[in-house]
Amino acid sequence: xxxxxxxxxxxxxxxxxxxxxxxxxxxxxxxxxxxxxxxxxxxxxxxxxxxxxxxxxxxxxxxxxxxxxxxxxxxxxxxxxxxxxxxxxxxxxxxxxxxxxxxxxxxxxxxxxxxxxxxxxxxxxxxxxxxxxxxxxxxxxxxxxxxxxxxxxxxxxxxxxxxxxxxxxxxxxxxxxxxxxxxxxxxxxxxxxxxxxxxxxxxxxxxxxxxxxxxxxxxxxxxxxxxxxxxxxxxxxxxxxxxxxxxxxxxxxxxxxxxxxxxxxxxxxxxxxxxxxxxxxxxxxxxxxxxxxxxxxxxxxxxxxxxxxxxxxxxxxxxxxxxxxxxxxxxxxxxxxx
Ligand SMILES: [Zn+2]
Numbered sequence: 001x002x003x004x005x006x007x008x009x010x011x012x013x014x015x016x017x018x019x020x021x022x023x024x025x026x027x028x029x030x031x032x033x034x035x036x037x038x039x040x041x042x043x044x045x046x047x048x049x050x051x052x053x054x055x056x057x058x059x060x061x062x063x064x065x066x067x068x069x070x071x072x073x074x075x076x077x078x079x080x081x082x083x084x085x086x087x088x089x090x091x092x093x094x095x096x097x098x099x100x101x102x103x104x105x106x107x108x109x110x111x112x113x114x115x116x117x118x119x120x121x122x123x124x125x126x127x128x129x130x131x132x133x134x135x136x137x138x139x140x141x142x143x144x145x146x147x148x149x150x151x152x153x154x155x156x157x158x159x160x161x162x163x164x165x166x167x168x169x170x171x172x173x174x175x176x177x178x179x180x181x182x183x184x185x186x187x188x189x190x191x192x193x194x195x196x197x198x199x200x201x202x203x204x205x206x207x208x209x210x211x212x213x214x215x216x217x218x219x220x221x222x223x224x225x226x227x228x229x230x231x232x233x234x235x236x237x238x239x240x241x242x243x244x245x246x247x248x249x250x251x252x253x254x255x256x257x258x259x260x261x262x263x264x265x266x267x268x269x270x271x272x273x274x275x276x277x278x279x280x281x282x283x284x285x286x287x288x289x290x291x292x293x294x295x296x297x298x299x300x301x302x303x304x305x306x307x308x309x310x311x312x313x314x315x316x317x318x319x320x321x322x323x324x325x326x327x328x329x330x331x332x333x334x335x336x337x338x
Pocket of ligand 1: 054055056057058059084
């Protein structure tokens with residue numbers, strides 16, 4: 001819309017009555033929903049315009065500097081008396097979206113992410129991006145989610161590990177005759193060669209509390225448990241676990257209590273009829289177990305295994321999906337705010 005036309009429209013809107021305001025509000029929301037990507041980009045540009053901080057060197061002597069090839073506002077860090085770097089940048093420089101094209105497709109893409117759509121299905125969805133782009137965008141949007149987790153858990157805390165097979169899914173080495181691991185490639189998520197705990201499994205530590213706080217870490221082995229929880233359990237909490245000594249140590253060293261939870265012993269009859277109902281308020285590992293079940297369903301069954309290298313991104317995605325307000329807009333805005 002031309003700017004003169006837009007000014008006239010704004011003047012007309014000022015005169016709208018209450019009922020028309022409600023109608024307008026709904027209309028704007030409807031139009032905006034289809035353009036979340038561009039809107040998020042405009043908001044980000046405005047924020048950069050206000051702060052005027054150079055993402056390269058941090059200087060604030062920044063001026064507008066025309067437009068780049070994609071038609072985005074460009075800024076320049078001035079090489080004045082206080083030594084700016086002289087580089088140019090746009091609103092996306094320094095975010096995971098730097099040099100990402102086609103903002104008009106970001107919202108549709110994020111909506112597919114909201115539903116955990118697979119890369120193949122995204123490429124076939126008619127959104128108009130390639131398989132490769134779909135994969136790249138996924139990890140650009142998830143990079144920030146991998147970092148977003150609680151600083152601390154408190155109150156009743158349940159902690160446990162879940163294991164995923166080490167995976168080099170997508171590694172080019174498989175096809176180029178340089179396998180990343182000394183074993184044949186697994187197709188469609190075959191089983192680990194050695195059963196149980198081995199170097200073929202990577203442990204993921206999870207600590208959850210009753211307020212929805214989650215701490216998660218991909219570990220090399222169980223010796224990583226204590227360092228991963230260092231400074232992250234609020235003093236005076238009650239940490240529940242299966243009794244592994246690392247959890248006891250992590251809890252006690254941070255001024256919390258530790259409770260060992262016995263696995264439920266159910267005979268065949270109790271299993272068949274469901275057993276006695278759980279007493280409310282009783283300590284258990286139900287919350288962390290439920291969390292791990294959801295992770296396994298998502299990663300092993302839905303995505304048929306993910307590369308260990310990208311496992312933190314998928315864990316972040318799963319955490320995000322459990323937060324209130326999760327949706328396409330939030331995925332976009334959090335990625336842009338990075
Ligand atoms: Zn600079």
